[in-house]
Every structure is written in structure tokens, then in C-alpha cells.
Amino acid sequence: MNRPVRRALRSDPYRLVRLGAWSVAETAPALVIGLAIARAIDEGFAAGRPGVGFAWLAVLGGAWLVAAVGARQVVMAVAAIVEPFREDLLAHVVEGALQRSTTSGRGPGTGAVARSNLQVELARDAFASVITVVRSFVFTVVSVMLGLTTLIPEVLVLVLPPFVVGLGLFLLSLPALARRQRAFIMADEHTAESLTDMVGGLRDITACRAEDRVAATVGLQVAEQARVTRSLARVTALRTVSLAVGGWLPVLLVLAGTPWLISRGAGAGVILGALAYITQSLAPALGNLVEGLGISGVRLRVSLNRILHSEDLPRRPAGRSPSKGTSRGAGVELRGVTFAYGPHAEPVIDDLHLSVPEGDHIAVVGPSGIGKSTLAALVTGMLRPHSGQILVGGVPAEELHPAGRTLIPQEAYVFRGSLMENLTYLAQAPAAAVDGAVAAVGLTALVTRLGGYSAEIHSGMLSPGERQLIALARAYLAPARLVILDEATCHLDPAAEARAEEAFIRRGGTLLVIAHRLTSALRARRILVMDGTSVRLGGHEEMLAVSPLYADLVGRWNPSNTQELVP
Incomplete structure (x- = not known):
């Protein structure tokens, strides 16, 4: 020096x-x-x-x-x-x-x-x-x-x-x-x-x-x-x-x-x-x-x-795993996890053991306030358990590199800027990849209406459903192998919701869906039912047999409406 x-x-x-x-x-x-x-x-x-x-x-x-x-x-x-x-x-x-x-x-x-x-x-x-x-x-x-x-x-x-x-x-x-x-x-x-x-x-x-x-x-x-x-x-x-x-x-x-x-x-x-x-x-x-x-x-x-x-490190190309805090995969494992909002509050999640292999597709169902979004926040490392351990690909969730997972919350956001900037916020993606993501999640009509990728957008000019579609395309382009959709399609109609979820299924990686409608659960490989007293995991038929809450939800479900998964 x-x-x-x-x-x-x-x-x-x-x-x-x-x-x-x-x-x-x-x-x-x-x-x-x-x-x-x-x-x-x-x-x-x-x-x-x-x-x-x-x-x-x-x-x-x-x-x-x-x-x-x-x-x-x-x-x-x-x-x-x-x-x-x-x-x-x-x-x-x-x-x-x-x-x-x-x-x-x-x-x-x-x-x-x-x-x-x-x-x-x-x-x-x-x-x-x-x-x-x-x-x-x-x-x-x-x-x-x-x-x-x-x-x-x-x-x-x-x-x-x-x-x-x-x-x-x-x-x-x-x-x-x-x-x-x-x-x-x-x-x-x-x-x-x-x-x-x-x-x-x-x-x-x-x-x-x-x-x-x-x-x-x-x-x-x-x-x-x-x-x-x-x-x-x-x-x-x-x-x-x-x-x-x-x-x-x-x-x-x-x-x-x-x-x-x-x-x-x-x-x-x-x-x-x-x-x-x-x-x-x-x-x-x-x-x-x-x-x-x-x-x-x-x-x-x-x-x-x-x-x-100090050197400027080249930006990591989309799709490559980060060097620090990198998981060896996108599997999720919870070992005796307990979490409560406050030292004297009742645990929202109590001694939870859960194993989600890489490439699995799980839908989480249960009443509002039962802890579904808390589970999503714990898996992404935004919340830390009071006891137990959460691993994503063998790496503690709180130490996982941000590029290793993507969470889309219920209230999707866009920032003031071009549509392309919003879509490629999490990845340096080529034009062909952007076109593929837009087509996969059903965003093509919105791109046309706005006048192309260079159109300047902001939150106030878009409906909640349009904001969700942009956030879904953004997550689709991200390199993360673990994607968590926390009621991220609640403002979409059932057909648009199905198209978006099926796009992520085809995309590969581990998919965790906080289900808004029963159809999301039916598309999943396994269903995690949270009823406040226990947590059960299995296929659709198995959950009908062992979970009264899930059986009640299915019994009251009408495929012609958009009934939410809330008893």
C-alpha cells in the first residue's frame, strides 16, 4: 500500500x-x-x-x-x-x-x-x-x-x-x-x-x-x-x-x-x-x-x-451455483424444529421432523394462521428456530446463499423500472430464456399489452394478479433450485394458477407450495397437512385416510369454484 x-x-x-x-x-x-x-x-x-x-x-x-x-x-x-x-x-x-x-x-x-x-x-x-x-x-x-x-x-x-x-x-x-x-x-x-x-x-x-x-x-x-x-x-x-x-x-x-x-x-x-x-x-x-x-x-x-x-468479482452467470454457502442440492430437512413468536407464546411449529428430497413437490395445506408461512420463512432462513436444525442441501438454512432459494410471497412486488429489469432482477438471463419464462408462466399477453420488455412499469399500474405473474417469471428465471410459493398465485384464476405451477414442476428442482386452493394440493406429489395439533405428510389418498381436516376440505371442495383451503 x-x-x-x-x-x-x-x-x-x-x-x-x-x-x-x-x-x-x-x-x-x-x-x-x-x-x-x-x-x-x-x-x-x-x-x-x-x-x-x-x-x-x-x-x-x-x-x-x-x-x-x-x-x-x-x-x-x-x-x-x-x-x-x-x-x-x-x-x-x-x-x-x-x-x-x-x-x-x-x-x-x-x-x-x-x-x-x-x-x-x-x-x-x-x-x-x-x-x-x-x-x-x-x-x-x-x-x-x-x-x-x-x-x-x-x-x-x-x-x-x-x-x-x-x-x-x-x-x-x-x-x-x-x-x-x-x-x-x-x-x-x-x-x-x-x-x-x-x-x-x-x-x-x-x-x-x-x-x-x-x-x-x-x-x-x-x-x-x-x-x-x-x-x-x-x-x-x-x-x-x-x-x-x-x-x-x-x-x-x-x-x-x-x-x-x-x-x-x-x-x-x-x-x-x-x-x-x-x-x-x-x-x-x-x-x-x-x-x-x-x-x-x-x-x-x-x-x-x-x-x-479489493477486486470486482465477475457476476455469476444465471444457473450456476454460488461459491459460498452453496448447498449440495435443494433437498430440505427439518430436525426437531420448534418456533414460537415470543418467549412465552405457544409454539407455532413444535418438534417438527420433515424430509423433502431434492426434486420433490410438496403442497402445504391448513387453516389460516396455522404456521404455513412461518414454515416457509424458516426454510428460507428468514426466521431461525428456537430449537432444532433446518438444512437445505446440507447447509443450515440461515447460512444458505440467497441465490440458492427463491421465495415468492402472497403480495408480489415490482419496482419502478423496465419490465425486463423486473424480470431479470435475480438472474442475468439471455433474451431467449426470458421469452421462455414469459411463455411458461403465462405472461405473454401482459408483455404485449405493455408494449414489450422495455416498457416502464411500477406497482400502481398493475393488478395484483399481474404483479404475481411478473414475480413468478422472475423466480422461474432465477438460478435457485429451491422455490417456495407462499400463496403466490392467490390473485390468479384457477387456470392461470395451474399453468404457473405446472411451469415450475417442469422447471425442475424442489418446489414447496403453500396451497391456496385444493387443486394445488392435487397437483403435488405429496401433501403436508398442518392442523395445529399434528403435521402429516403423504399422498392424496393417504391424507384422505389419516387426516380428518384434509378429508373435510376435499368433501367441501367444488371443482367449479375457487374455494380456498380454509375451513
């Missing part, structure tokens, strides 16, 4: 020489201030020679004019070093993005854009700040020490030791400060990202009934940021101690040592001059160094780390 910094500093030695020369001019007041005050008092005003006093003050004023010119030139000299540094980082970002684009066959990802527009600018600004404060500190300290030596060498005994101790304390605390400042920056960014994702996905969160889980996740991030902030505050307290020791303890020592300095020939002007050197030059220089390295230095390190070491 230090390589770009070294390259920027060594690329043109003349720039450093120019910066050093103008830095001497900028720090001229630090060299002159104490000496001018001491001479103006002792040799001028106190000696009855006001002209001499004003002459020394004029010298100090001239030093400030020189410093003003020097400050302007210093800014330009720093820019001459920093801008090539910025261009070097931009070249690295662009080359990396183009190389990954060529390798993956896709355009540069958003990460490259973010780094070029944000991280590079942060690194440039932080680098400029570090150069400015370190350069100013070095030249100011040298000027102050030369001025004190010229004024009265003995005062260095009172000033130099505490200054060195304070500087040493800061340098010793710098690694810990850098680590904790970096942790604070990262925690702050993670919290902001979590909140942004939460706000942007409120509709999704509500649709999937994941409010409690998302709130808990964001709450953990906020708590982590609070912990990191407290840790940073403790190290910052040591930084304050170093400032007190190195910048302000010399003032007390000079005041306490005034009798000794007077015995060494110092007058009132010399004492005031020494105090001016400390309070107007030395202490501010140390404070600026602590502030600059403690904040800008860490930001420079963090930004360079992201630019030089």
Missing part, C-alpha cells in the same frame, strides 16, 4: 525541493515570532526605545507576509505531487476494471465506478492532508528549536524533554489509533450500507415478513459500531494526553522555571518570547500532526487498501 506513496514522492525530486523551499518561507513566523517579541520588549519598549520595538514588530509582520506567499506556493507544490498520485491510482482502477471486463465478457462492475469516483478522491485528499501536516510539523519544530536556541539555549531543557515524551506517546499509540480508526470507518460504512439496504428494501422486507430478522441484523450492526466507537474513544484519550504533555506541559515548566531563567540572564521579553514559541508554533504543530495522522493518515491507508487489494 505504501508503493504508490513512495512512487509519488520519488517521481520528481525537484517537486520535493520546491516544496521544501516554500515551506521555509511559510514557517518564517515560527522562526521569528519569539525572537521578535523578546527583542521588541527587552531592547525596545522596556529600554525606552519604542522605535526599536516597532521595528522588531515590523520584522514579525514581514515574516507573516512572506508566510502568506509561501502558503500559496505550498498548496501548488503539494498539488503537483498529489495530482500525479491521483492519476496513478485512476490508471490502476481503469486497467483492473478493463482487464476483468475482458476476462468475464461483461462491462466493468459498479465497484470500479465507485472506486474511481469516491475512493481515489478520498485517497488524493488524505494524501494531500498528510503531506501538508507532516511537512508543516517538521519545518515548524526545526524553526522553533532554532529560535529558542538563539533566544536562550537553557530554555530547551524545559521545553524539549516533555515535547519528546508527548511526541513519543503519540507515535506509540498511532498503530492502535490507526487500527481503531479504520475499524470505526468500516463500521460506520457498514451501518450506513445496512440502513440504506433496509430502507431501499422495505417493500421486499414487508412482503417476505422479515421485519424482525432485518431489525435484529441492523441492530447488531449498530451495536458493533457503538462498541468500536467506545474503543476509539479510549485510544483518543491517550492522544489527548500526548498533546497535553508535549504541547502544554512545556508552558508550565517555563513559567515554573522563570526564576532560574532570569538567573541565567533572561529578561521579561525572553520569557514571553519563549512562551510565544511554544503556544503559537510548537503546540499547534503537534496538534495538527496528531489530527492529521490520526484521521487523514488512516483514511489514506483504508482508501489505498480498497483500491489496490
